[in-house]
Amino acid sequence: MTTPPPIPDRGITNKVTPPHIVTGDNEPVIDDKPQAVVEEVISEAVHTQASEEGAETVIETVVEEVYAETAPDPVSSAIPPLPGTTPSGQPLPDKQMPPTYLVWNLLLCIACVITGVVGLIYASQVRQRWTAGDYDGALAASSNARLMILASCVLGLINIPFMLLYYAFT
């Protein structure tokens, strides 16, 4: 094949006068030959690189790999599952409704403890949030309802000495 044309060295290109600058003669000197040579070299280099099979296949494989990493799995993306449910719509066993502690809080209400009423409010929150799909919120409300049971136990223990004092002085 043809040997690549020699890259014009800096010395020549730097000496090229811009076409708008008029030299001593009235005729402007337009020397665009080195520029044309450079363009030719670049286009040829691009052409040879693009036609190289190795580079093309490498690029293809890289693109495929990146796509496989970012693209979703076709099997799992076929059925978009709702959070906390199986594809058939049933709640997953580990995402069941957190306990409402309704029994204990109702019992506390009957047994003269005020925290039972607060626990009932939290129990209703558990159900509401669970129905709305807010699993974490339902879990938080459930733990609050449990906290109310604990708080009433603590209140009862605190009450014992005061009760004894009450019976001692009356």
Added chain:
Amino acid sequence: MGDTTGLRRYIIIATAIITGIALLMLYAKADPAAGYFPRCVFLQITGLQCPGCGSQRALHALLTGNLAAAWAFNPLVIIGLPAVITLAIASSVKYRHPRFYNAANSRYVILAALIIVVGWWILRNVLNYVKIF
């Protein structure tokens, strides 16, 4: 393994039931109005009655068979105890009968319990000052 754990479970349940019956028989003998029994903290502090005030006397009247007296002391006990027992059974068979548990813990049941308790709380304190009936 399964048999022993089942046996242990039955023994625990039987012990709890026998202890509960014994305590209830003891409670039927003792009069909460006269003896040393815990009193409502809310009533002592605020002077207002909480929704559960009078439940001990009501339970005592219920154990001695005096339903009218129990209703007069606290109607919430007579309404609430069957509800509590039903809900406790629903919780204990949660995995065998999930639909029963779900119905017992439905939104309407919880809201009804909340409204009844809070409504009774307000009503009884109003009734103490305003004689409607």
